[in-house]
Amino acid sequence: MSAGGTTLERRVLDAAKTCCEKWGVAKVTIDDIANESGVSRASLYRLFPGGKDVLFEALRLQELEDFFTRLSAHVEGADGLEDLLVCAVVAATAELRADRHLALMLASEPGETLGHLTVDGLPRIMRVATVFLAPFVDPYLPRRESAALVELLSRLVISYFLAPSQHVDLGDPESARTFIVTHILPAFDAALIRS
Amino acid sequence: MSAGGTTLERRVLDAAKTCCEKWGVAKVTIDDIANESGVSRASLYRLFPGGKDVLFEALRLQELEDFFTRLSAHVEGADGLEDLLVCAVVAATAELRADRHLALMLASEPGETLGHLTVDGLPRIMRVATVFLAPFVDPYLPRRESAALVELLSRLVISYFLAPSQHVDLGDPESARTFIVTHILPAFDAALIRS
């Protein structure tokens, strides 16, 4: 995590994202990214030794961090654990749904994309989610518990996003609140830090 | 014009359209279309001898006819020449703007797309527009005049779509009506068939 990244690196990754939005990951070439970013192919390989794979890996990482940065901002003002969780879950779901990039990727190459969202990517998603969101939960729960809670909810958000349920809609504040109050919070009640 | 087209042909063209929506014309291959349509490459070349170019040409033609078919439906109920024109212009503009396919094409390969929309394609667009829309105008104007009117408005719709004006918004019924009443109709007033 961290590392602001050179201006150049950012420029390249942004260009890569733009290209993906236009054509879908599968169809983007190094040349496309070089043209879009105005960075020469040579520099591009210097920046990401290993080429395409490394570059896209870096892009996924950046996207992931950006995602949670935006999410953190959303969650900033929440008051109380329940509100905090509802807000986070709703915002995350909404953003996943609104992400045209992601939608296009899922539409064009479900296999790859699903892989990055599940088997390959989940551990990392969990890690980043914990780093970003646990601090918000920490005031209410002991460290271990808050990490566990963040992980649990992250998994559920992704699951409900990929396979929507008829009963629960985590994009809807009402539904999300009901779900969290009845199915999540009770399990953590014992550990609650009452201040 | 005309020719319903084999089921197979339709299937292929629809698949081609889907592919274009996913990846943009520039990135679509014959194999993509074959896979998407479930039609073998062999049949594909049999159907469109000449390959890619011929296929995309056919696709543009179909899109064009579909466009005007939808537009005709929109215009069906209009009462009086003024309403007819306003309705047609607004619907056409709205549809152009809403067309994700077209938007993506313009975003990814403006050169090509613009070519098909202007220098190469305009004459054909005019022709098809006239065939489809002139009948609606015929009750109000002599044949020559109605054709001229349709052509004039078609050109203007495309022009305002490609290069929006600050003063006129042909997607807005109010604005379109004002524009038509003050800048178009007067020129045809003399030819009006009053019934």
Added chain:
DNA sequence: GACGCTGAGACTGTTTGTGTCTTATTGTCT
């Protein structure tokens, strides 16, 4: 059983893309 239509896939030449490398060019610091 001949006929027409389709899918599967082999095949060739061409194009496009990748990754590496060398050679200018540019701007900065001393």
Added chain:
DNA sequence: AGACAATAAGACACAAACAGTCTCAGCGTC
């Protein structure tokens, strides 16, 4: 001015993808 680092430009070899053609086998119809 001259040395230095960073970048662009683009040549190059190799690999992959693509276009277009062709053959053949399967299948339903007459």
